Amino acid sequence: MISKRHDDSKNSTNIVSSNLCDNNVKQHSGYIEIAPGANIFFWFFESRNNPKGSPLTLWLNGGPGCSSLFGLFEELGPCKSNNNGSEITNNIYSWNEISNMLFVDQPVGVGLSYGSRVVNSTEQAAEDLYVFLQIFFAKFPEYATLDFHVFGESYGGHYAPAIAKKIVEANDLIQARTNKETKINLKTVGLGNGWVDAEIQLQSNVYFAEFNSYHPVLDVKYIQEMKNISFECKSKIEKSKSTEEFRKASIECDSIPQEIFDNHSYASVYDIRVSNTSYSSMPSADYVSFLNKPEVLRSIGAESFGNRTFVECSDKVFNYFSETGDGIRSYKPHVEYLLEKNIRVMLYHGDADYICNWFGGLDVTNQLVWKNQREFNAAPMQYWKVDDVIAGQIRKFGNLWFVKVYESGHAVPFHQAKNSLDLLKKWFNDN
The missing domain is CATH 1.10.287 (Helix Hairpins)
Known part of the structure; x- marks a missing residue:
């Protein structure tokens, strides 16, 4: 766990570069203080293949209140934690095979992020996340020009369209030279079993x-x-x-x-193939034990987390959002806005998930009001194969894809790791 520390008092950052999780790629992790009482934790990994020529993908888990480190360790990150957090193993189907990856615990109070700031809406979370991204790119300008993709899972169906719309709006102001922020090269948005429109x-x-x-x-x-x-x-x-x-x-x-x-x-x-008392088809919580080890926190720049206990999902943050009825608010208009702004959008759903099921995902795409709505709805569902085995079905036209992923629950990259990486490749190539 060798760490090289960066100091940047101007942006109130506390960032380290360690070799934990994937010692073959450059990585950065730690805190960016976006405002007094608001410390956002992130973990960045360069691509295993041609990082300068690979895009940058932001990954957001949902909840609201759930840590994106779940996605890192249990779904699509470079490593997995096993045996109650006592060992780390390589993930050969990590999305950093083809993309630089940025995992962010947001909003404040989620995962390793901490502070006194209270966030109770998706719009407020998007504002904070945008500030984080601006500071991140100021700190690491070498990544600012890369193609940028936003992926969100579950409640990420709120988070991802919200931050993407914020980026597009800010980019328009930058283009008009009414502000001096870094332009983010947003290309696509992916929603995995996303909660978009209640x-x-x-x-x-x-x-x-x-x-x-x-x-x-x-x-x-x-x-x-x-x-x-x-x-x-x-x-x-x-x-x-x-x-x-x-x-x-x-x-x-x-x-x-x-x-x-x-x-x-x-x-x-989350997976109707198993009982509600079974964990045979759900990710483990080994990584939670791993992240509660003081030596691990030190190695990833999170020692200031102190005596707090890392939990997968924060009930407090969930309740903040519930009190404002945020989950009932529709982010379908945000998706429509992105499509009209020529941002490609993909909704992909595991076919065994109940809570954000594929029926609902398909209904959302069919009801999107945009210039190619009629053509998209008339497009056939085509079989998608991986190594000559049917992995699911895809409907696509123009900037919109809908994907039904076979034999998968709520967390597609967990249930179908190889196939999810194949889907990501196809998505990046628009093929």
Whole structure:
């Protein structure tokens, strides 16, 4: 765990370059203070192949309140933690095979990020994340000119469109020379089992519970109960304007149907192929033990995390967002904005995930209002193969892709590591 420390008091950074996780690539990790009481943790890895010629991909896990280090260690990062955090193994299907990778714990209070700042909305989180990116690129200008991709998983269906829209808007101001920030070379946005539009996706939960690719996950009477709720909720969500209205709609339209599923279905909401008491098809928590070791925190520049305990997901941050009804707010308009600005967007969904299921993802793409809506909706679903084995289906036209990933739950890069890397390659090449 050899570390070389950088000092930059101007930007209030505390960053190290260690050889932990992947000792064959250059990496940087630590804190950037975006404002007093707001310390954002990040971990950056150069690409294993031609880093100067590879793009830079920002990865964001969801929650809200869940650490992007879950994505690093359990999904698509260069290494995995095993045996209760006692050992590290190489991930041959890491996304840094073809891309420089930036994992960020955001907002403040998530993962290793800490401080007194309270963030309770996606828009506020996007503002903070944009400040972080500006400081990051000022610190590491060699990465500022690379093609930039934003990928978000689960609640990242809110986070990713929000930060992408912020980047595009800021770039327009930079182009007009009304500010002096670094222009970020945003090319695409990827949403993995993303929570984009509650009104659309909550409706889809009812149909997925009965007509998914595997088996029904609720008895008919409970499906009917959820249908009744979803019918009433459609208008409630449409009429919500104030924070209080969004908060109430969140309870009635999201929390209550979720309770029905939790109380009356044996299946996991993240992977209906397994029971809700089974962890056989879900990522382990070994990396949590690993990240709570003082020597590990020191090696990645996180010693100032102090005596706090790293947890995978912060209940406190989740509750902050719940109190504003943030999850009910739609980010479909943000996706439409990005498409009109010629930013490519991909929604990909594991076919065994209930909570952000592929029915809902497909419905979101079909209802996007943009210049090629008609052509996209008329495009066929084409089989996607990896090594001559069908890995899923893809519908694409213009700047929009929808992907149904076979035999995968909520976390596609965990369930289908090889196939997710293949999909990323195809996405980068637009092929």
